[in-house]
Amino acid sequence: MxxxxxxxxxxxxxxxxxxxxxVATLLALLTALIAFGFSNSRSPPIxxxxxxxxxxxGVLGILLPIVALVASxxxxxxxxxxxxVKFLLGLPNSRRDVFLGKFTSRVTLVAVVVGFMFxxxxxxxxxxxxxxxxxxxLGTFAVTALYSAVFVSIAVSLSAMVAARSQAIAAAVGSYFxxxxxxxxxxxxxxxxxxxxxxxxxxxxxxxxxxxxxLYTSPLIAYRKAMNLVVPSELERQVLQRPAEGYTLPGxxxxxxxxxxxxxxxxxxxxxxxxxxxGVDL
Amino acid sequence: xxxxxxxxxxxxxxxxxxxxxxLPALFPAQQVLYHEVDDGTTANGSELDAQGYTVVAYENxxxxxxxxxVEALRSPERRYTVPAGEGAPEFPYTGANDSGPVxxxxxxxxxxxxxxxxxxxxxxxDLPPAAEPxxxxxxxxxxxxxxxxxxxxTPKEARLEARLEQRRAETERYDLMTVQKGTPRAxxxxxxxxxxxVLLGTLAxxxxxxxxxxx
Numbered sequence: 375m376x377x378x379x380x381x382x383x384x385x386x387x388x389x390x391x392x393x394x395x396x397v398a399t400l401l402a403l404l405t406a407l408i409a410f411g412f413s414n415s416r417s418p419p420i421x422x423x424x425x426x427x428x429x430x431x432g433v434l435g436i437l438l439p440i441v442a443l444v445a446s447x448x449x450x451x452x453x454x455x456x457x458x459v460k461f462l463l464g465l466p467n468s469r470r471d472v473f474l475g476k477f478t479s480r481v482t483l484v485a486v487v488v489g490f491m492f493x494x495x496x497x498x499x500x501x502x503x504x505x506x507x508x509x510x511x512l513g514t515f516a517v518t519a520l521y522s523a524v525f526v527s528i529a530v531s532l533s534a535m536v537a538a539r540s541q542a543i544a545a546a547v548g549s550y551f552x553x554x555x556x557x558x559x560x561x562x563x564x565x566x567x568x569x570x571x572x573x574x575x576x577x578x579x580x581x582x583x584x585x586x587x588x589l590y591t592s593p594l595i596a597y598r599k600a601m602n603l604v605v606p607s608e609l610e611r612q613v614l615q616r617p618a619e620g621y622t623l624p625g626x627x628x629x630x631x632x633x634x635x636x637x638x639x640x641x642x643x644x645x646x647x648x649x650x651x652x653g654v655d656l
Numbered sequence: 657x658x659x660x661x662x663x664x665x666x667x668x669x670x671x672x673x674x675x676x677x678x679l680p681a682l683f684p685a686q687q688v689l690y691h692e693v694d695d696g697t698t699a700n701g702s703e704l705d706a707q708g709y710t711v712v713a714y715e716n717x718x719x720x721x722x723x724x725x726v727e728a729l730r731s732p733e734r735r736y737t738v739p740a741g742e743g744a745p746e747f748p749y750t751g752a753n754d755s756g757p758v759x760x761x762x763x764x765x766x767x768x769x770x771x772x773x774x775x776x777x778x779x780x781x782d783l784p785p786a787a788e789p790x791x792x793x794x795x796x797x798x799x800x801x802x803x804x805x806x807x808x809x810t811p812k813e814a815r816l817e818a819r820l821e822q823r824r825a826e827t828e829r830y831d832l833m834t835v836q837k838g839t840p841r842a843x844x845x846x847x848x849x850x851x852x853x854v855l856l857g858t859l860a861x862x863x864x865x866x867x868x869x870x871x
Contacts, residue, residue: 392866395862395863395869399859399862399863402861403859406851410842410847410854413839413842419839493677494677496681497677497681497857501680501683501684501850502847503839504686504687
């Protein structure tokens with residue numbers, strides 16, 4: 375057996391889950407309904423469809439991390455708790471094969487769910503508006519799949535670091551709270567906290583580049599910025615704070631940097647998770 | 657459930673699901689032309705002409721244009737919708753849709769002018785009544801307030817009433833019809849049947865996929 379065999383075995387086992395099919399179907403129904411209800415009588419059909427994908431991005435930014443975390447949080451912790459990991463490692467598999475196999479399998483699984491959601495939305499949009507926006511569709515799908523891969527990376531890595539189901543659940547919920555909720559609820563935002571520390575406690579002058587840079591560390595904010603890369607310029611949105619008219623974001627806060635943020639969130643958790651999994655006594 | 661029955665059911669559901677998703681996309685909704693006569697107008701022909709509206713006498717409309725106008729007046733919603741290609745040649749269907757989003761009130765007014773046509777009704781026409789514009793009350797109120805300082809029954813108030821009556825008679829002859837090309841409304845039967853197809857297809861794929869994948 376090798377990484378590919380682990381991928382095949384894990385994917386086959388995961389796709390048998392009734393809960394997974396139920397969640398995928400519900401989300402696909404949701405995106406179909408969004409596509410049906412979305413209309414803009416003042417825009418031509420092609421622009422309406424492009425706006426739809428942009429709007430879907432806003433919804434998926436909040437929902438997809440839940441799907442990715444739920445689909446992955448037990449990937450390795452479950453094997454450890456049930457003892458299956460000893461069987462996996464008893465065969466000529468290295469821990470790297472198991473770790474990479476689990477990650478690849480769950481990324482593929484979540485990408486299929488995302489693909490199903492985009493399919494129903496696209497079908498509904500085409501049926502309603504009579505047009506297809508292939509470039510924006512492929513762009514938003516690619517960015518969304520990348521975003522979900524980030525959360526799969528985090529969840530698989532956390533799963534590799536813990537040995538029990540309860541710990542895996544706590545880690546998944548905690549990561550969602552830290553990486554998503556803290557960036558969307560007004561009043562408890564990370565940017566506000568940093569601003570309070572910087573200005574009120576330490577007494578420094580306001581530095582919006584710093585606050586924006588902290589904000590940009592969230593995969594959610596990076597996802598919103600990355601959406602600007604794949605939609606027409608008139609649909610781009612201002613994601614970071616602009617304190618005054620004429621303020622221009624420095625280059626390191628540009629939309630392109632979102633790909634670097636994604637890369638960091640993909641690689642660093644995987645590296646840390648693998649190192650912990652490789653050194654732990656099973 | 658017997659394994660072979662489950663497999664057969666899964667295949668059937670997946671086939672139904674794919675068809676449910678493909679058919680609405682292969683036969684999408686066609687664009688329709690909306691005609692609304694709900695706004696009316698408080699201005700007369702020369703004022704509307706000066707504002708940039710296209711003013712056309714009812715007699716000068718094409719037969720199709722006259723039919724559409726009368727149908728819109730007769731409709732309880734004061735709206736008449738026809739499939740794209742069955743509109744009247746003189747109506748500005750593309751005036752509003754292809755110009756992007758509206759930024760401010762001025763642009764909105766400009767867009768409204770581009771997507772509207774003013775119809776001058778014949779004086780003794782046997783047409784359904786035009787809409788009573790709600791703005792008329794505001795417009796007349798200004799003139800009434802200016803005359804309010806005078807005692808009731810004075811000749812000045814009588815003159816005001818006569819002037820307002822004359823203005824009503826003038827503006828009643830002008831009706832504003834807003835036209836637009838767009839997708840059918842969500843409550844349209846065609847739209848609802850496409851929604852039903854997609855939802856059914858999605859559910860069928862979900863259930864069929866699970867039955868096909870389970871051990």
